[in-house]
Amino acid sequence: MTIENLSCNKSFEGWHKQYSHHSDTLNCSMRFAIYLPPQASNGKKVPVLYWLSGLTCTDENFMQKAGAQRIAAELGIAIVAPDTSPRGDDVADDEGYDLGKGAGFYVNATQAPWNRHYQMYDYVLHELPRLIESMFPVSDRRAIAGHSMGGHGALVLALRNPERYRSVSAFSPISNPVNCPWGKKAFTAYLGKDTAAWADYDASLLMRQASQFVPALVDQGEADDFLTEQLRPEMLEAAAGSSGYPLALHRREGYDHSYYFIASFIEQHLRFHAEHLSR
Amino acid sequence: MTIENLSCNKSFEGWHKQYSHHSDTLNCSMRFAIYLPPQASNGKKVPVLYWLSGLTCTDENFMQKAGAQRIAAELGIAIVAPDTSPRGDDVADDEGYDLGKGAGFYVNATQAPWNRHYQMYDYVLHELPRLIESMFPVSDRRAIAGHSMGGHGALVLALRNPERYRSVSAFSPISNPVNCPWGKKAFTAYLGKDTAAWADYDASLLMRQASQFVPALVDQGEADDFLTEQLRPEMLEAAAGSSGYPLALHRREGYDHSYYFIASFIEQHLRFHAEHLSR
Numbered sequence: 130m131t132i133e134n135l136s137c138n139k140s141f142e143g144w145h146k147q148y149s150h151h152s153d154t155l156n157c158s159m160r161f162a163i164y165l166p167p168q169a170s171n172g173k174k175v176p177v178l179y180w181l182s183g184l185t186c187t188d189e190n191f192m193q194k195a196g197a198q199r200i201a202a203e204l205g206i207a208i209v210a211p212d213t214s215p216r217g218d219d220v221a222d223d224e225g226y227d228l229g230k231g232a233g234f235y236v237n238a239t240q241a242p243w244n245r246h247y248q249m250y251d252y253v254l255h256e257l258p259r260l261i262e263s264m265f266p267v268s269d270r271r272a273i274a275g276h277s278m279g280g281h282g283a284l285v286l287a288l289r290n291p292e293r294y295r296s297v298s299a300f301s302p303i304s305n306p307v308n309c310p311w312g313k314k315a316f317t318a319y320l321g322k323d324t325a326a327w328a329d330y331d332a333s334l335l336m337r338q339a340s341q342f343v344p345a346l347v348d349q350g351e352a353d354d355f356l357t358e359q360l361r362p363e364m365l366e367a368a369a370g371s372s373g374y375p376l377a378l379h380r381r382e383g384y385d386h387s388y389y390f391i392a393s394f395i396e397q398h399l400r401f402h403a404e405h406l407s408r
Numbered sequence: 409m410t411i412e413n414l415s416c417n418k419s420f421e422g423w424h425k426q427y428s429h430h431s432d433t434l435n436c437s438m439r440f441a442i443y444l445p446p447q448a449s450n451g452k453k454v455p456v457l458y459w460l461s462g463l464t465c466t467d468e469n470f471m472q473k474a475g476a477q478r479i480a481a482e483l484g485i486a487i488v489a490p491d492t493s494p495r496g497d498d499v500a501d502d503e504g505y506d507l508g509k510g511a512g513f514y515v516n517a518t519q520a521p522w523n524r525h526y527q528m529y530d531y532v533l534h535e536l537p538r539l540i541e542s543m544f545p546v547s548d549r550r551a552i553a554g555h556s557m558g559g560h561g562a563l564v565l566a567l568r569n570p571e572r573y574r575s576v577s578a579f580s581p582i583s584n585p586v587n588c589p590w591g592k593k594a595f596t597a598y599l600g601k602d603t604a605a606w607a608d609y610d611a612s613l614l615m616r617q618a619s620q621f622v623p624a625l626v627d628q629g630e631a632d633d634f635l636t637e638q639l640r641p642e643m644l645e646a647a648a649g650s651s652g653y654p655l656a657l658h659r660r661e662g663y664d665h666s667y668y669f670i671a672s673f674i675e676q677h678l679r680f681h682a683e684h685l686s687r
Contacts, residue, residue, distance in 0.1 A: 138668035139631065145668055196475035196671065352418065389417035389424055392475065 130260055135160065141202035142167040145192055150260065154252045155215040156245060161257065162188040164198050168205035169266045176270035176295075176406040177207045177261060178399070179253065181279030184311075185231045186213050191276075194388035200396050204403040207267050211257055213278070215246035227311050228318055234306075235282030236330050238319035247319055250330075254286055254293070272402040274298040276391060277355070281306055284332035284345065284365075291341040296405035298346040298398045300391050301353055305333040305364035333361075336368035336376070345369075345376045346401045348394050350384030409539055414439065420481035421446040424471055433527050433535040434494040440536065441467040443477050447484035448545045455549035455574075455685040456486045456540060457678070458532065460558030460565075463590075464510045465492050470555075473667035479675050483682040486546050490536055492557070494525035506590050507597055513585075514561030515609050517598035526598055529609075533565055533572070551681040553577040555670060556634075560585055563611035563624065563644075570620040575684035577625040577677045579670050580632055584612040584643035612640075615655070616647035624648075624655045625680045627673050629663030 135147040143166040152159045169175045178201075180191050188210040191197065201208050214220075214233030221242040223229035238247035262269060273294050275283035280302025287297035306312025307327045320326045328334045349362045356362075362378060369376035384390040414426040422445040431438045448454045457480075459470050467489040470476065480487050493499075493512030500521040502508035517526035541548060552573050554562035559581025566576035585591025586606045599605045607613045628641045635641075641657060648655035663669040 138664055138666050139629075139662040139672070140668040141672045193667065194472050196478065198668075198671070199475065350418075383418040385417055387417050388472065389419040389477075392477070393418070393420045 130263060132260065132264060140164065140198045143169065143198065143202050145198065147188065152252060152256060154248050154256045157215045157217040157220055159216065159252075160188055160212055162192045162210045163261070163265060164192065164201055164208040165265065166202045166205050166207060169207060172266070174266050174268040175205050175207050176272070177209055177258070177267045178402050179258070179271065179273045180208055180210045181235060181253065181273070181275030181282040182210065182213050183275070183277030183279050184213070185226050188212050190388065194392065195395050196392045197395050197399060200399040204399060206399065206403060206406065207265065209257070209261055211253060214249065220246045223318070225314075228315055232278065232315065234278055234315045234319060234330070235285065236316070236319050239326065240319060240321050243319050249282070250286070253282065254290060270295055270406045272296045272406055274398060274402070275302070276300045277386065278303055278311070280347070281332060285330050285335060287343040287345070288332060288335040288339055289329070291343045294343050295408070296344045296346070296402045298401060300348050300394070301350060301355070301360055301386055302332065302347060302362070302365070303360055305331060305361045307331045307334065308364070309359045309361060311359050333364040333368045336365060336374050337371050339372050339374055342375050344405055345374065346398060347376065347378040348381060348398070349378065350381050350386065350390045352383050353386045355386055409542060411539065411543060419443065419477045422448065422477065422481050424477065426467065429539065431531060431535060433531045435525050436494045436496040436499055438495065439467055439491055441471045441489045442540070442544060443471065443480055443487040444544065445481045445484050445486060448486060451545065452484075453545050453547040454484050454486050455551070456488055456537070456546045457681050458536070458550065458552045459487055459489045460514060460532065460552070460554030460561040461489065461492050462554070462556030462558050463492070464505050466510075467491055469667065473671065474674050475671045476674050476678060479678040483678060485678065485682060485685065486544065488536070488540055490532060493528065499525045502597070504593075507594055511557065511594065513557055513594045513598060513609070514564065515595070515598050518605065519598060519600050522598050528561070529565070532561065533569060549574055549685045551575045551685055553677060553681070554581070555579045556665065557582055557590070559626070560611060564609050564614060566622040566624070567611060567614040567618055568608070570622045573622050574687070575623045575625075575681045577680060579627050579673070580629060580634070580639055580665055581611065581626060581641070581644070582639055584610060584640045586610045586613065587643070588638045588640060590638050612643040612647045615644060615653050616650050618651050618653055621654050623684055624653065625677060626655065626657040627660060627677070628657065629660050629665065629669045631662050632665045634665055
């Protein structure tokens, strides 16, 4: 396992670093970013929050815009931000912003041409943490969070792998992708027309059946342009009510889908994760 | 005076907004961003910090990356971020990133073809605050800050107009532009080959002669790639020592020229300005 350092910036007495590596899971070269808090420089193993970004994003959006490093430095949490899809000239793509590169939807594609590279579920679940835990001073205490498409990814990964994550949170997640345009388009392409294969990647369907619980925190802006048609947090709330899932979902008046919203509430999310990561 | 609202995002219970307007000073349409803290929604007039960005930037870099809104919301300070140069198809430009669009250097150009639009000194000093103070719930208590080229601009504006600003701060300013490659290139183009005309735009020369003081705070990363050749903070320190200027200059080990550096110390800058704006 080799990784190449691409950049390095001191940030709140810790370090923001970008790396590239060859992913066997995705069959291409991938970039990720990691924020290492100052505690990680003192020989101490720190827990890790994985952050999954939304459509069109890379590893950079969250690290540049969320303002998370200040709190991660205080709490002693590393943050890892992978890219949102496989990349490279030979990776299948689509003209739409919501399919192909930048839009991996954190699934394992089964349909050609996507299945050759688009295995983001396995990458985030297995290969990336294996690499992070072997190359950096981090423990195996993991939390996961994300925004929009990445909120969907974080919820699905935690709901299907409760033994892997201490806590999960999301901003403006695509809560019920089998019933929204973004989800239907992506799942049809990646997973095929048989909707039976889609249920494994739908947070609302998974939460309704859940019996093992990962504490979950969700924030949703009420002025989000995608709220009604694409995000549908009411489906997640109904599922949690049905299974008794420990979900705290906050609706925030006036806030939209942007990183200005995420920055306004990221401190609450990091403190939520820190509480569960320290147990 | 008319302005057009371009965007609006709720942020830390206040509002980030972008506007365009026709600038008579710059003879073109300009965009700026304003952050209005929650206190400004309660009929109270709040003080304003003007932020001047560096080479290649627009109004967006600081608002998206510095993480300033959290503290501005706490302290009740508005922040205004203008663009870094005139813009438009008929505005003179250069192939280099360090001249022309995105590189106005906050001077009033006297040389053709630049003098038709490049009057950023007058724009930031007069037209922009006049517009801001007539259109938004802000007082005439002003502070000014900036990064790199914008740090140069902030220091020059405060040093030449001590009655206009309560305080000034800068990250990684171009401290002695008459003696560095960026400054020599820009000043030759905008102000002409006669270096006598350059002294009015050099913070170190101005600070050496200063008799009226605006309290000044400067942060400089010691791992900044531009430190030795372009920024030269030691010239500013020597000038302050000579005139007894109230300059606090901090060198920060390991920090570079990026917004990761700015974000790490912006809270200290905003608290410094708040102290002087409240007097």
